[in-house]
Amino acid sequence: MSTFTAPKGIPEYYPPQSAAFLAVRETLAEAVRRAGYGYVELPVFEDTTLFARGVGESTDVVTKEMYTFADRGGRSVTLRPEGTAGVMRSVIEHGLDRGQLPVKLFYTGPFFRYERPQAGRYRQLQQLGVEAIGVDDPALDAEVIAIADAGYRALGLSGYRVELTTLGDATCRPAYREKLQEFLRKLPLDPETRQRAEVNPLRVLDDKRPEVRDMVEDAPLMVDHLSPECREHYEQVKGHLTDLGVKFVENPRLVRGLDYYTKTTFEFVHDGLGAQSGIGGGGRYDGLMAELGGQPLSGVGFGLGVDRTLLACQAEGLTVGDQARCDVFCVPLGEAAKARVVALAGQLRAAGVRVDLAYGGKGLKGAMKAADRSGARFALVLGERDLAEGAAQLKELASGEQRPVGLDAAVPAVLRALGRATER
Template sequence: MTTFTAPKGIPEYFPPNSAAFLAVRDALTDAARRAGYGYVELPLFEDTTLFARGVGESTDVVSKEMYTFADRGGRSVTLRPEGTAGVIRSVIENGLDRGQLPVKLYYHGAFFRYERPQAGRYRQLQQVGVEAIGVDDPALDAEVIAIADEGYRRLGLTGHRVDLSSLGDDTCRPQYRERLLAFLRSLSLDEDTRERAEINPMRVLDDKRPEVRELVADAPLMVDHLTDSAREHYESVKQHLRDLGVAFNENPRLVRGLDYYTKTTFEFVHDELGSQSGIGGGGRYDGLMAELGGQELSGVGFGLGVDRTLLACRAEGLDVGSAARCDLYGVPLGDAAKRRLVREAGALRAAGVRVDLAYGGKGLKGAMKAADRSGARFALVLGERDLEAGEAQLKDLSTGEQRSMPLDGLVDEVLSAVAKA
């Protein structure tokens, strides 16, 4: 019989390791919720033009990495490669930009890019993102960066840093673009890189090839050509970060891989991950909403890699997320005992206790081994004699201590034991 395997380049998370994945995702999203961001659930695929216009046709994401196909109606659709363009589309379509500003949203889920699979680089990647739309305030830029930093620190990470720069505004970027383009035209670049430079010269500064990096080592830098207002914005962001206690590293060569970024741009880096050291990043995108048919409203946001953050936790030896599937494991010995424990398990679950049972008629020895594998703190054993006596045996699996407790009022007794554990 034919067997099946998961598609290449797609990580799977299953117990007990999935507990760490959930812990990472929840820590990153919780930081956003506590800053007043509301949840948005985005489509997994959108009109291809949304990403071509929103992300930028000169980017590797659009030109090389998107999963694009025609649906049954002949429409060109693309599995989402990133989150910002979809959020902006949703804000415009649903009129959220007509209400209180800024619109503060967070999201999480799978994103898709056709890349060569390797450690930390997947074709289905998991991200947590936030977007704050409608207010051009340096304090909001700093808040977004601080949210990401807090999420990482709540996981216990200490080996990460945030690289920070400014990509200028609509006033200084055109002049800088001409200076950079003139510089790039003087170099011996290959044809593909030269064509990319003509579309968006700053993308060449993001090229990871050593030979290209060497050629552009003396390229003019955006931070040296900022207007007074753009520089004031950048300095204000840095001051707010200092006030928030967020350390940062100024990196004037930082260029994000998407075309829509302006002014503040940042990337979180963890050097222990090798070539895939970027664990998250983002920036401000002042012209994106208008480009996608909405108002002239600014925005700022980030996308944090859940997969790579989990790798960073492992690199630092952090034990995140409890692998325990339940708090209590029920061990029924006999049909009558099973009926009673099934009922008690339902009541305990309703009271908030995570409960699993030994199914399939396991004997005491096999059921206790299963209880140990579940990660539960307690095992609740109920046999025929216990039923007759109106009691059950609660065993603390970490200490081996065992005590009897009455079946009447069992829920309250177990709740008390779990609370004290």
């Protein structure tokens, strides 16, 4: 028995459960592609300074959760904890912001945060994210939210809600920040939280500890101190969401865990997951590109947790993904039959059929057990007598019905049995 195990706090997906994971990721990605977003493949690690500046020096992500190390050249690099900063770096580096705007990109893959492992909270988490950069349009904010909503609905999810607020911008947040800090300074906060209140007071509103949440119950709210422009932006976002048929609830206390958010901020919440109820979220980040050395362009995006979305599907009892490894399981009985079956399998795969074989010289009984375990609809059986007669046996595994199909016409016969069109 192996003495090695997977690192703590990292989920693994393997057959047949991995089919559901793939289906969740692909369904969310399809909703993104339908809105005209192009794919970007990002590095798994980047210069540590990118995340320190992009995510925010005062965030828990930067101060407590990043996997940071020196490479062999003595450079400080960090496994990516989120995707937006990396996308912005890529857009700036490759000049994508010099072309048509908005730049609309999406990405998928693993992200890394050192946290206490628990249900739905992993040290390697899988995300799908989008970023729309270069246009400050409330309709674009609404589009981003609607894309995520469409992806969740396509999976069959119904037990989630969209929480929405606005965090203002540089025209109104400074005055609100002073009011909030004045309020927080009067509270008996612990030294660490008090320091956080001086650096980024909004982060105190995001504190999950019950005692802190009780103390900030009467804290001033950003939505009550918006500039006329930010108020109008927020009202337009809500109007567009209503036009798109996206239901939402306003949560003026919503504060995302990253510093770069401005104006529109949102989170998808599923109460079936317990404490880790967020399955995705995002918002607008109008100053991030300039902070990273690019043009002063706005942006809006989201990150959806593939792991947590899968858990939400399971919480609702949804079956997602095709658990079958193949459509047809080929059973050769004898070496001469095997040579013909291997060729048939290749032809069927070329025609778009998922095919597996009984390898290793299994007998009929063992091979049929393997066919059942594969989840295939049909077994294609070829023995020495069948070979001599020029016909294989096509067996529907659910009903047990079996009929011969000519070897020269086996591919179109299988396609017809699967309900797929054949070439004339």
